[in-house]
Amino acid sequence: MKTIGAxxxxxxxxxxxxxxxxWVARRRDHGGVIFIDLRDASGIVQVxxxxxxxxxxxxxxxxxxxxxxxxxxxxxRPRPEGTANQELPTGAVELAAHGLVVLSPSAPLPFQxxxxxxxxxxxxxxxxxxxxxxxxxAGNLRARSAAIGAMRRVMDRGDFLEVETPTLIASxxxxxxxxxxxxxxxxxxxxxxxxxxxxxxxxxMIGGVERYYQLAKCYRDEDFRADRQIEFTQLDFEGSFxxxxxxxxxxxxxxxxxxxxxxxxxxxxxxxxxxxxxxMEKYGTDKPDLRFGMEIVDLxxxxxxxxxxxxxxVLGSQGTVRGINGGALGLARSGLDRLVERAxxxxxxxxxxxxxxxxxxxxxxxxxxLSEREIAAIKGAFDASPGDTLLIVADEAKVVTSVLGQLRxxxxxxxxxxxxxxxxxxxxxxxxxxxxxxxxxxxxxxxxPADVDELASNPETAISQSYDLVLNGSELGSGSVRIHDPxxxxxxxxxxxxxxxxxxxxxxxxxEALRYxxxxxxxxxxxxxxxxxxxxxxxxxxxxxxxxxxxxxxDPLTGSPxxxxxxxxxxxxxxxxxxxxIGWAEAEEDAGx
RNA sequence: GGGGGCGUGGUGAAGUCUGGAGUUCACGCCGGCCUGUCAAGCCGGAGGUCGCGGGUUCAAAUCCCGUCGCUCCCGCCA
Numbered sequence: 001m002k003t004i005g006a007x008x009x010x011x012x013x014x015x016x017x018x019x020x021x022x023w024v025a026r027r028r029d030h031g032g033v034i035f036i037d038l039r040d041a042s043g044i045v046q047v048x049x050x051x052x053x054x055x056x057x058x059x060x061x062x063x064x065x066x067x068x069x070x071x072x073x074x075x076x077r078p079r080p081e082g083t084a085n086q087e088l089p090t091g092a093v094e095l096a097a098h099g100l101v102v103l104s105p106s107a108p109l110p111f112q113x114x115x116x117x118x119x120x121x122x123x124x125x126x127x128x129x130x131x132x133x134x135x136x137x138a139g140n141l142r143a144r145s146a147a148i149g150a151m152r153r154v155m156d157r158g159d160f161l162e163v164e165t166p167t168l169i170a171s172x173x174x175x176x177x178x179x180x181x182x183x184x185x186x187x188x189x190x191x192x193x194x195x196x197x198x199x200x201x202x203x204x205m206i207g208g209v210e211r212y213y214q215l216a217k218c219y220r221d222e223d224f225r226a227d228r229q230i231e232f233t234q235l236d237f238e239g240s241f242x243x244x245x246x247x248x249x250x251x252x253x254x255x256x257x258x259x260x261x262x263x264x265x266x267x268x269x270x271x272x273x274x275x276x277x278x279x280m281e282k283y284g285t286d287k288p289d290l291r292f293g294m295e296i297v298d299l300x301x302x303x304x305x306x307x308x309x310x311x312x313x314v315l316g317s318q319g320t321v322r323g324i325n326g327g328a329l330g331l332a333r334s335g336l337d338r339l340v341e342r343a344x345x346x347x348x349x350x351x352x353x354x355x356x357x358x359x360x361x362x363x364x365x366x367x368x369x370l371s372e373r374e375i376a377a378i379k380g381a382f383d384a385s386p387g388d389t390l391l392i393v394a395d396e397a398k399v400v401t402s403v404l405g406q407l408r409x410x411x412x413x414x415x416x417x418x419x420x421x422x423x424x425x426x427x428x429x430x431x432x433x434x435x436x437x438x439x440x441x442x443x444x445x446x447x448x449p450a451d452v453d454e455l456a457s458n459p460e461t462a463i464s465q466s467y468d469l470v471l472n473g474s475e476l477g478s479g480s481v482r483i484h485d486p487x488x489x490x491x492x493x494x495x496x497x498x499x500x501x502x503x504x505x506x507x508x509x510x511x512e513a514l515r516y517x518x519x520x521x522x523x524x525x526x527x528x529x530x531x532x533x534x535x536x537x538x539x540x541x542x543x544x545x546x547x548x549x550x551x552x553x554x555d556p557l558t559g560s561p562x563x564x565x566x567x568x569x570x571x572x573x574x575x576x577x578x579x580x581x582i583g584w585a586e587a588e589e590d591a592g593x
Numbered sequence: 594g595g596g597g598g599c600g601u602g603g604u605g606a607a608g609u610c611u612g613g614a615g616u617u618c619a620c621g622c623c624g625g626c627c628u629g630u631c632a633a634g635c636c637g638g639a640g641g642u643c644g645c646g647g648g649u650u651c652a653a654a655u656c657c658c659g660u661c662g663c664u665c666c667c668g669c670c671a
Contacts, residue, residue, distance in 0.1 A: 032628030046631070066621085083629060091631090108622060110603065116620070116632075117605040122663050175671035195671090222670045345596090345667085432671095441671050496671095540664095551664065587661095 001071060007043015011092045013076040020045070020095065021071040021103065023133065025113065027064055034061055038072060038095070039133070045090040046079075047072050049097050060102060067106035067113060067133070073099040121542070126556040128547055140536055140544055143262055147532045148215060150261040151235050154253045160211040160237060165200035167193055167217065172506055175444065177221035179230065187573025193219035196525060198444060199510050201238040202482055205521040206513050213237040215528070224551040226540035227474060227530050231549070234477065238523030244465060247479055247522050248273075248424055251469055254526065255422055262535045265420070271469075272423040279425050284405020286428070289473030290421040294412045296404050298322050299392065302377045308369035310350065314394040322400050323352075323392035325382040326411040331389060342410060343393060348403040354378070354390040362390075398433075409473065418537065423470050430455055430462040430495075441496050442466075445489075447480040452488050455495055469526065476531050479524030486514040 002021040009018070022040030036047040049061050064070070074097035085091030110126075111119045113133050124131040131137050155162070171178045171192035178192035194200075197216050204212045216236045224230070235254070239246055252269050259267045272290065279288050282295045299321045303311045311321050331339070336353050343351035354364035361367075362375055370378070382390050391407055393400045430449055431439040439459060443466050449455040450463040466480035483489045489511065493503040503511065529541040542548040549555050563584075569575060 026631075026633095028630050028633050030628055030630065030633075031626065033630080034628090035630050035633080037631070048629080050628075052628085080629070083631085085631060087631080108603070112604065112621060114620090114632075119604070120600085120663075123604085176669085220670060223668085225670085226665070228670070444671055447671095550662085552662085554662095556663095 002040075005042025006038050006040045006045040007090060009045050009076055009090045009093050009095070011078060014078050014093060016076050017073070018076060018095070019071065019073045020047070022069070023106075024064055024066055024068045024070060027066070029062060034064070036064065036070075036072075038070070041138075043090060044088060046085070046088075046094040047074065047097050048094050049100065053096065053098055060100065064102070065106060065108075067109060067130075068102055069104040069106070071101045071103055072097045122550065122556050125542075125548070125550065128557050132546070137543070140532070140538065141546060143536050144528070144532050144544055146261050147258050147535070148235075148528065150257040151215075151254055151526075151528075154250065154257050155213045155237065157253075158211060158250060160213040161209050163201075163204055163209065163212050163214060165194070165197040165204075165214065165216070169194050169200075179219040179221045182572040182574055184572055195220050196234065197236050198446065199507075201236060201523060202446065202510070202521065203513055205238060205240045205482075206516065206518050210240040210519075211237075212239075212523075216525070218525075224549070224553070227533070229529070229541060229545060229548055230553060232530075232541070232545070233528040234525040235528055236523070236525040238521055240519040240521045242520070242522040243481055244426070244467060244522060247524050248467070251424075251524060251526075255469075258531065259420065259535065262532070263420075267420070267422065272421075274423055274425055275427045276425055276429065277427065280401055280405075284401040284403070284408060285473075286425055287468065287470045287473055287475045288423065288425075289409060289413060290423050291414055291417055291419050291472055292412045294324050294326065294408050296322050296324055296401070296408070297381050299378070299381060302374065302381060306369065306374065307371075308366050310352075311394050314396075319395055320397045320400055321392060321394040322404060323382070323390055324404055324408050324411075325384055326389040326391055326407075328385075328387040329389040329411055330387070336389075339391065339407065339410070343391075343403050343407060346403045346406050347399050348393050348395055350393075351403075351407075352392040352394075354392070356384045356386050356388045356390070358386045360386070413473065419472075420535075421472055425468045425470055427463045428466045428468070429460075430464045431459055433460055443478075443480060445492055445496050445498060446482050448483045448488070449492065452491055456491065459495055465522075467524075469524075471531065471534050474530060474534055475527075476534075477524060477526035479522065481520075481522040484514065484518040484520050486511060486518075489514060 001019070003019045004013075006020050006022050020038055020040070022038045024036055025039035025044055026037040028035040032051055034049040036049065037044050038047045051058070051061070072095060074095040076093050077096050078092060079085075079094050109130065111123060111130070113130060115135060119131075132141060168181060168191035171180065171190060176195050178195065181191040181193065183189045183191060194216070196218050197214060201212055201214075214236045216234050217231060218234050219231050220228075221230055222228070237250065239250075248271075252271055255271060256267050256269065259265050274282075274288065276286055279286055282288070283290075284296055300315060303315060303321050306312050306315075315321060329335070339353065340351045352364065352366055354362045354367070356379065357363055360379070362370065362378070364370075378384070378390065382388065384390060389411075391404070391411070393403050393407075395403075427450070429442055430447070432442045434440055443464060448465045450465055455462040464480065466478065468478040469476045483492060490500070490503070493500070498506075529544045533539075533541045533544045536544065538544060547555065547557065553561065
């Protein structure tokens with residue numbers, strides 16, 4: 001139907017007779033001669049329809065409209081002197097048409113297929129098939145495909161075996177909510193869609209597959225965010241006789257290959273590494289954005305004898321005083337007030353700001369409480385220059401760290417930066433300490449602790465052999481060395497408060513498998529959508545997912561999720577609760593009235 | 594579960610704070626003119642239940658209440 005792609009035509013094709021097929025991206029009808037910008041998957045080329053050459057009836061020619069699907073046969077020729085278009089790769093040539101067929105006309109469009117305005121996203125999703133004719137989406141789909149291609153190259157190079165694991169599995173209620181699928185053959189029973197292929201890939205290791213990978217669809221029934229959908233894709237891989245170093249080595253290869261593919265840039269190895277403890281200490285988060293410094297500085301010693309009561313009080317009760325140098329923010333009073341409000345929203349009791357004046361003095365609400373010696377020490381601690389804004393929070397360490405970590409992003413995160421700052425965050429703790437002092441597992445219970453005895457004796461400070469890959473302040477994925485010893489696995493369950501009976505009933509099949517010569521193994525999973533969205537500079541992962549869902553989990557194109565026939569429910573042995581049916585009836589009444 | 598933003602011809606926006614005739618701009622659409630444009634140009638035209646419901650008022654796109662949708666964030670995401 002076509003002999004070459006529209007976007008492939010170049011000066012050296014001049015003289016050739018070719019057939020193109022694609023869409024009318026734009027038409028410039030001069031009454032006589034008509035120019036058509038013909039777009040297909042390969043690009044755009046200008047087609048010239050000249051009445052003297054009578055390629056088709058007047059009716060057809062002047063009737064062409066936006067996004068008509070057409071086929072054109074003609075001769076490639078250089079454009080006349082002075083009419084070349086530098087903006088187009090094909091701009092040196094044009095197609096002189098001598099035959100044109102409308103393959104399929106188009107109804108008037110719900111929005112224009114160009115980049116002139118930001119269309120409401122709900123409308124874009126409802127007409128996603130039109131949205132993806134636009135260069136933005138077409139480019140993102142290609143980038144996603146290219147990224148996956150690059151990942152597969154690394155996997156192939158490393159002799160990884162691609163294995164598909166099931167997506168209808170047993171629910172293990174822990175961590176995120178499971179997406180459930182009712183079983184017809186066993187009424188009242190449910191499959192869960194996998195949150196990750198975790199246990200299956202470990203079974204593959206036990207099964208002698210020494211290197212495995214999969215582009216795995218994963219499902220987590222939690223609320224949406226700009227970087228979170230309930231359904232998403234991970235590059236999941238695992239290796240036997242591996243520890244952390246082998247995993248990070250593969251990750252570095254993936255990063256290099258993908259960044260090269262998508263941006264043509266060299267990433268320098270090794271990728272930076274930071275411990276979880278250091279990341280929290282310096283940046284107040286386990287996913288630091290290292291495109292900028294602005295490290296958190298501890299000022300507790302400096303304020304040991306302060307006359308400022310708020311600080312003194314906090315320091316007297318095991319608290320801490322820390323701050324960041326926001327640099328030359330140039331904020332007016334209102335902007336500083338907003339920072340104070342922001343800090344309070346984030347959980348701080350207050351925020352003290354100080355601005356270094358030209359004469360070396362500090363402008364600050366608390367300036368009158370500060371001695372000369374303290375002022376000098378503060379400036380020294382922050383390495384402050386005139387114009388710098390210093391932001392200081394006093395509270396218990398956990399609050400101070402998290403507030404300053406987020407304020408750091410508020411004032412420091414670059415807006416239109418194309419810089420990439422990858423970093424491995426290592427040595428995560430086994431447990432997170434909750435506000436009430438209780439412990440909750442920071443990772444799934446198959447993560448190997450650094451030291452089992454330490455885990456038992458000091459669970460709140462115990463380190464696990466787990467690691468994250470972070471890019472520009474976003475977590476791209478995480479992984480760990482897994483437990484391969486059933487005894488250690490049992491101890492971990494115990495410390496995590498999963499009783500032996502409980503563990504057997506939920507994971508008995510897996511504990512059984514561990515008993516048969518399980519090789520030491522380790523692995524990782526990278527969020528493909530998230531990685532591509534950051535590398536493409538997109539603000540959310542919906543731009544990278546071909547058919548994403550809205551924040552309420554709906555698909556405006558197909559109308560999912562939908563209700564089903566009563567008979568379907570009957571066959572599944574399930575019913576919808578009465579209060580939900582009442583809700584349906586009320587909604588229908590409102591719609592009718 | 595909670596907080597913020599948005600909703601105005603097909604699209605994008607202005608108008609809303611401070612109530613006074615569906616007013617405006619750009620693109621698109623329809624018709625006419627036009628043989629070298631490339632966001633073609635010029636002339637003319639059509640097109641709106643201001644998301645929906647209720648309230649206040651002589652009068653509501655505008656103020657108030659509710660609701661729906663989209664979005665950003667907190668919680669949540671072992």
